[in-house]
Amino acid sequence: MKFSINVPVFIVFILLYLSYAVFFQFNHLTQPFYSFSKCGDVRAENHVRFLLTRLLRGRDLEEVNKNGISCVNRLPSVFCVTTGDVRIKTGARPIVFLSAGQQFSNGTTFSIKPYPRQNDEAAMVNTMSIDIVSHVESNNGIPMCDVVHVDPAIVFSTGGYSGNFFHAINDLIMPLFITTSDFKSRIQFVIADYAPYWIKKFSQILSQLSAHDVVVASSSYFPVRSRVHCFPGAIVGFKYHDTLNINSSDAPGDLNIMDFRHFLHQSLSLKNAPITPVAGKKPIMVIIARRKSRSLLNENEVAHLGSEVGFDVRLAPPSRLKNVTEFSQLVNSCSVMVGVVGAGLTNLVFLPKNAVVVQIVPLQLNWDARVCYGKNPSEKFGLRYLEYHVRLEESSFYTQYSKDHPVISDPNSIKRQGYPAFKAVYLDGQNVTVDISRFKHTLLQAYKEVVSVNRSMTS
Ligand SMILES: *[C@@H]1O[C@H](CO)[C@@H](O)[C@H](O)[C@H]1NC(C)=O
Numbered sequence: 001m002k003f004s005i006n007v008p009v010f011i012v013f014i015l016l017y018l019s020y021a022v023f024f025q026f027n028h029l030t031q032p033f034y035s036f037s038k039c040g041d042v043r044a045e046n047h048v049r050f051l052l053t054r055l056l057r058g059r060d061l062e063e064v065n066k067n068g069i070s071c072v073n074r075l076p077s078v079f080c081v082t083t084g085d086v087r088i089k090t091g092a093r094p095i096v097f098l099s100a101g102q103q104f105s106n107g108t109t110f111s112i113k114p115y116p117r118q119n120d121e122a123a124m125v126n127t128m129s130i131d132i133v134s135h136v137e138s139n140n141g142i143p144m145c146d147v148v149h150v151d152p153a154i155v156f157s158t159g160g161y162s163g164n165f166f167h168a169i170n171d172l173i174m175p176l177f178i179t180t181s182d183f184k185s186r187i188q189f190v191i192a193d194y195a196p197y198w199i200k201k202f203s204q205i206l207s208q209l210s211a212h213d214v215v216v217a218s219s220s221y222f223p224v225r226s227r228v229h230c231f232p233g234a235i236v237g238f239k240y241h242d243t244l245n246i247n248s249s250d251a252p253g254d255l256n257i258m259d260f261r262h263f264l265h266q267s268l269s270l271k272n273a274p275i276t277p278v279a280g281k282k283p284i285m286v287i288i289a290r291r292k293s294r295s296l297l298n299e300n301e302v303a304h305l306g307s308e309v310g311f312d313v314r315l316a317p318p319s320r321l322k323n324v325t326e327f328s329q330l331v332n333s334c335s336v337m338v339g340v341v342g343a344g345l346t347n348l349v350f351l352p353k354n355a356v357v358v359q360i361v362p363l364q365l366n367w368d369a370r371v372c373y374g375k376n377p378s379e380k381f382g383l384r385y386l387e388y389h390v391r392l393e394e395s396s397f398y399t400q401y402s403k404d405h406p407v408i409s410d411p412n413s414i415k416r417q418g419y420p421a422f423k424a425v426y427l428d429g430q431n432v433t434v435d436i437s438r439f440k441h442t443l444l445q446a447y448k449e450v451v452s453v454n455r456s457m458t459s
């Protein structure tokens, strides 16, 4: 390629640069300066460096300052941060080349599956390993850049359990928020195990975190061309704060779960309807319906009961939950969400504040109900929570097993066989038919909670 300098264009450039500089001078006291930093100038570089190193503390921070790269390998987080240039080769086997002489404190290569849940074998089977190789290892075989990017990269995988809504939120959207929100969209997503439907499904949320089109590192959906993308720094993997948790004392600091909620609601333009009944309108109750397992077999009766109690009832089958943009709007207009233990309940993140979550808990699923799906998440997201415990006669076990079968008489013997055995029986092999007269008390309680909320609280 041949370059010639076009003098008028050059002058315009200088003027533009000067106006930026002047603008910056006047604004730096009141505005964060990333809004004004532009490609390549020293301030922008320092700022990128600052944002990258914010993810590290103590020895890890010392290490990145000394070596240009630091890899954290302590659960729940496994990730690397480099403040120097990297070249990422896409294709069947993506590789991250450290092209600015960065050295690992130990060895010349680090392999990482860029997804949380590092000790979860099933999740890791669906996640590809990415090699990060130092100058020494690549033996000067660092490839030339095909595409040069101005912002740093975050490399992660949409394999794992991304297809499950709880995991999509907990394993990907939330760690992405923790790891990248400080970059104010000036970060480039580089995605391994790229799942096109997943990116489309969450595009409205993802586009709030990165201003750029995604770079596909690898995919099992289509062949990925081998190209070399160059970046001024990178994060490989996530800073992860563990299950549905954001620890404001931990790096990068100053983020909490309500920030995350606010981020989700803003991304999806949710307006947060008042949850109390307003003039002539009944409060809306959504039933998250499941079909294959933990199915509420008398969901129509429950819907009817809801109307009788005073709700405007919406029965949401799994197909309804697929479009996040649409379904989050419905959830955001609801006062009550009802459902059996399961990932669909994670849609509670879209409820207006003080709404009521009613979780129906089948036999032996108290842990799941508390940690993953209803109880703890409701508390964290500022919601109220009611729990309905299924009795043996309401569980499909009642007809599936005799009373002295270990599944009923000795659940611990099933637990001792390991999680897959437990899951097969209690999570995948159980349906529910709630006792309508008993469940009525729970729905009446939910209704009472809804009408008692003072509207001024529901901003
Ligand atoms: C260095 O790396 C090797 C293998 O890559 C690993 O087994 C060892 O534990 C590491 N040592 C330290 C001190 O991190």
Ligand SMILES: *[C@@H]1O[C@H](CO)[C@@H](O)[C@H](O)[C@H]1NC(C)=O
Pocket (backbone or CB within 6 Å): 247, 248, 249, 250, 251
């Ligand atoms: C939050 O992070 C800080 C700093 O890393 C740590 O000391 C503290 O134990 C964490 N708190 C929880 C509840 O995990």
Ligand SMILES: *[C@@H]1O[C@H](CO)[C@@H](O)[C@H](O)[C@H]1NC(C)=O
Pocket (backbone or CB within 6 Å): 200, 201, 323, 324, 325, 326
């Ligand atoms: C979801 O629904 C919205 C509004 O109806 C529509 O514009 C959008 O294309 C749908 N998204 C997907 C991924 O189907």
Ligand SMILES: *[C@@H]1O[C@H](CO)[C@@H](O)[C@H](O)[C@H]1NC(C)=O
Pocket (backbone or CB within 6 Å): 290, 291, 292, 293, 294, 295, 396, 428, 429, 430, 431
């Ligand atoms: C649970 O219900 C679904 C239908 O909703 C059915 O396909 C499945 O076989 C049932 N499972 C059991 C264990 O009865």
Ligand SMILES: *[C@@H]1O[C@H](CO)[C@@H](O)[C@H](O)[C@H]1NC(C)=O
Pocket (backbone or CB within 6 Å): 454, 455, 456
């Ligand atoms: C809500 O509270 C405000 C003052 O805190 C009060 O003026 C108002 O009457 C209350 N509304 C309801 C519906 O209780």
